[in-house]
Amino acid sequence: MKRMNFLRILSVLFIFSIAFTACNNDDDSKVEPNSISEYKTPKxxxxxxxxxxxxxxxxxxxxxxxxxxxxxxxxxxxxxxxxxxxxxxxxxxxxxxxxxxxxxxxxxxxxxxxxxxxxxxxxxxxxxxxxxxxxxxxxxxxxxxxxxxxxxxxxxxxxxxxxxxxxxxxxxxxxxxxxxxxxxxxxxxxxxxxxxxxxxxxxxxxxxxxxxxxxxxxxxxxxxxxxxxxxxxxxxxxxxxxxxxxxxxxxxxxxxxxxxxxxxxxxxxxxxxxxxxxxxxxxxxxxxxxxxxxxxxxxxxxxxxxxxxxxxxxxxxxxxxxxxxxxxxxxxxxxxxxxxxxxxxxxxxTLGFASTDYETSFDLLKHQTESYFIFTNKVKAWKQAGTKTFEQAMTEVKTSFGLGDESKGLGLSEYEESLLRSAFEKSITGQNGYSADEAYVHYGSYDPFTVTVTHILNNKAGIDWTTFQxxxxxxxxxxxxxxxxxxxxxxxxxxxxxxxxxxxxxx
Ligand SMILES: [Zn+2]
Incomplete structure (x- = not known):
């Protein structure tokens, strides 16, 4: 019923607008009314x-x-x-x-x-x-x-x-x-x-x-x-x-x-x-x-x-x-x-990151073979065992994310390696020199090492994040x-x- 009335109003408006357009051709600020209102009730x-x-x-x-x-x-x-x-x-x-x-x-x-x-x-x-x-x-x-x-x-x-x-x-x-x-x-x-x-x-x-x-x-x-x-x-x-x-x-x-x-x-x-x-x-x-x-x-x-x-x-x-x-x-x-x-x-x-300017390299993402969730479980096990070195951990990162592998275009800068080292220390020992609020900005409530790995891989592809929420x-x-x-x-x-x-x- 409501729809019928609406259609009637639309058709009146339509006739009116034709009459109006006939004597005023330069009015293109108007939006065409959406007349597609017929449909069956979906089952x-x-x-x-x-x-x-x-x-x-x-x-x-x-x-x-x-x-x-x-x-x-x-x-x-x-x-x-x-x-x-x-x-x-x-x-x-x-x-x-x-x-x-x-x-x-x-x-x-x-x-x-x-x-x-x-x-x-x-x-x-x-x-x-x-x-x-x-x-x-x-x-x-x-x-x-x-x-x-x-x-x-x-x-x-x-x-x-x-x-x-x-x-x-x-x-x-x-x-x-x-x-x-x-x-x-x-x-x-x-x-x-x-x-x-x-x-x-x-x-x-x-x-x-x-x-x-x-x-x-x-x-x-x-x-x-x-x-x-x-x-x-x-x-x-x-x-x-x-x-x-x-x-x-x-x-x-x-x-x-x-x-x-x-x-x-x-x-x-x-x-x-x-x-x-x-x-x-x-x-x-x-x-x-x-x-x-x-x-x-x-x-x-x-x-x-x-x-x-x-x-x-x-x-x-x-x-x-x-x-x-x-x-x-x-x-x-x-x-x-x-x-x-x-x-x-x-x-x-977002698509676009400071260090890659206008460039993107989405193909680098193909080297990740498992979720952050699986990788974090590995880091938790390393923490418990207490024997994993940073160098050994980076070998695992290379396998799961390709990160650190120069042949894949995923070599690390000194800056990126320092971020990973600091995050690894935080994951394994809980210490890296950050205050609690600074650590939260870097890692949220996630495993510091894992989230730093995904951040660096994502950034290299030209992708970035603003929040963990x-x-x-x-x-x-x-x-x-x-x-x-x-x-x-x-x-x-x-x-x-x-x-x-x-x-x-x-x-
Ligand atoms: Zn959510």
């Missing part, structure tokens, strides 16, 4: 959220992987990524969103995801509640479920982490993992997949308690490749994760970084975000339609650690999951809407399918949820 909605992903993360991924020789360490990642080649490039409509929280300009994943899931601003660390934490906000996933649709929530970090939690849980603090786990079970949503729950944060509850309670509510808990492959449309409610996360040897309950995928020993740990998305379609497709939220959560974590290669590889893994939705869209173009965005930028990542940089939005044109323009993160809820008629 299938995919909402992709790249955590910590804004334009620098997307662009650096295409630039870094443009080199033909880039050795892609993940079995699942195709070698054809390069400038202009991400699936995101196929989206016909782009917009831009502001991300600020109710009480802080630079947001966190909880406040941002509350905005994206509900259409309301909230305060830092709050999960789908108002800023005062006195009232729950209904999420678009809950609305879709109430309409009889099936709902899937997928994340490469723990499934109770802030971003996924904001679609099914309501709690004053993102660290209330036990409450979030219980909300997960009570949601009745059909498919949870990716990382596990963070049961090590439970107060008086365990993973066994969680599985028992989930099973009582009709969920199957699956953590093997065979079990995952066997899942089908008749499997009922499913929680699917990776085997190693059962014993919590992983990275805070998250899936491994895409760059480390091949290094996983068990096939049970080699299920990708794209695999989880593809299975989601198989499990959720039904006559009432579905809503699926897919988060690329470790793009953010790699950016917190200022490791651009691990971030880029996770952007590719995220983009491959988008590719799965694109293939589905091609089969159901009249019934599908796909929206892709990030929740905030992370790291203050999020930034207030706006974030792009991409849309494809029914209602896609609603997503063009420059608006607030709360508007994205409002647009999806309106287009899909969730309310």
């Amino acid at each position: 299938y909605v995919f909402f992709f959220i790249g955590d910590g992903m804004s334009t620098p993360q997307i662009n650096v991924t295409e630039a870094a992987l443009n080199d033909q020789d880039f050795t892609l360490k993940s079995a699942s990642i195709s070698s054809t990524v390069g400038i202009g080649k991400l699936n995101i490039r196929q989206f016909p409509v782009a917009g831009m969103q502001t991300t600020h929280a109710e009480d802080r300009y630079i947001t966190c994943s909880a406040a941002a995801a509350t905005a994206l899931a509900t259409g309301y601003k909230t305060t830092i660390n709050t999960i789908a509640m108002n800023g005062e934490r006195t009232q729950d906000f209904t999420t678009m996933a809950e609305m879709a479920k109430a309409k009889g649709m099936k709902v899937g929530i997928i994340s490469s970090v723990s499934i109770d982490h802030a971003t996924p939690a904001c679609f099914y849980a309501h709690t004053p603090d993102r660290n209330n993992y036990q409450e979030i786990g219980q909300d997960l079970i009570a949601s009745g949503f059909d498919y949870f997949a990716g990382g596990n729950v963070r049961f090590n944060k439970y107060k008086d509850y365990s993973l066994n308690n969680f599985i028992t309670d989930a099973t009582a509510q009709g969920y199957s808990y699956v953590n093997t490749k065979a079990g995952f492959t066997a899942l089908n449309a008749n499997s009922g409610r499913v929680i699917a994760t990776l085997k190693s996360l059962e014993t919590y040897t992983g990275d805070s309950g998250a899936m491994p970084y895409a760059i480390d995928l091949n290094a996983q020993e068990s096939e049970d740990d080699k299920i990708t975000l794209a695999d989880f998305t593809e299975k989601g379609i198989e499990l959720l497709d039904n006559e009432n339609g579905f809503f699926m939220m897919i988060e690329g959560g470790k793009i953010d974590w790699a950016c917190h650690a200022n490791d651009v290669v691990s971030s880029a590889m996770d952007v590719v893994a995220f983009d491959e999951a988008i590719g799965v939705a694109l293939a589905f869209y091609k089969e159901h173009p009249d019934e599908t809407l796909i929206v892709v965005t990030g929740d905030h930028e992370c790291g203050g990542l 999020h930034t207030g940089t706006p974030v792009p939005v991409f849309a494809l399918g029914q209602g896609q044109y609603e997503f063009s323009g420059y608006y607030d993160n709360t508007d994205i949820a409002k647009k999806i809820i309106e287009v899909a008629k969730y309310q």
Whole structure:
């Protein structure tokens, strides 16, 4: 009804503007009205959220992987990524969103995801509640479920982490993992997949308690490749994760970084975000339609650690999951809407660095073979053993990052070597002559040696970082399918949820 009136007003304005233009030809300050407002209500909605992903993360991924020789360490990642080649490039409509929280300009994943899931601003660390934490906000996933649709929530970090939690849980603090786990079970949503729950944060509850309670509510808990492959449309409610996360040897309950995928020993740990998305379609497709939220959560974590290669590889893994939705869209173009965005930028990542002037050497990044996370675990072991010399450590750096290898164009200047030596001392002995605040500017809360290695490698490529936390940089939005044109323009993160809820008629 509202739309009809709007169209009528538009057509009146249009006739008026023709009459006006006829007698005043030099008025080109006017913007053509957007008349593309016809669309069908999408039965299938995919909402992709790249955590910590804004334009620098997307662009650096295409630039870094443009080199033909880039050795892609993940079995699942195709070698054809390069400038202009991400699936995101196929989206016909782009917009831009502001991300600020109710009480802080630079947001966190909880406040941002509350905005994206509900259409309301909230305060830092709050999960789908108002800023005062006195009232729950209904999420678009809950609305879709109430309409009889099936709902899937997928994340490469723990499934109770802030971003996924904001679609099914309501709690004053993102660290209330036990409450979030219980909300997960009570949601009745059909498919949870990716990382596990963070049961090590439970107060008086365990993973066994969680599985028992989930099973009582009709969920199957699956953590093997065979079990995952066997899942089908008749499997009922499913929680699917990776085997190693059962014993919590992983990275805070998250899936491994895409760059480390091949290094996983068990096939049970080699299920990708794209695999989880593809299975989601198989499990959720039904006559009432579905809503699926897919988060690329470790793009953010790699950016917190200022490791651009691990971030880029996770952007590719995220983009491959988008590719799965694109293939589905091609089969159901009249019934599908796909929206892709990030929740905030992370790291203050930029393309361009002081010492390289206008030049970039993104091809140097191809020599990194593992994530900062794996390398930091090695440094921790050296610290414990207490026998590793700086020279020995640099041999390992050469193997894992190429840094120090002149034949690869990665020889070190005296200045760079002094930075590495100082960081190594800090990592192994805790001493390097820096005051605490000076050390924080250099290393954040990360292992000093590892973060100095990634900084120097990134800088040599012509890339730099301003922070170990999020930034207030706006974030792009991409849309494809029914209602896609609603997503063009420059608006607030709360508007994205409002647009999806309106287009899909969730309310
Ligand atoms: Zn973050």
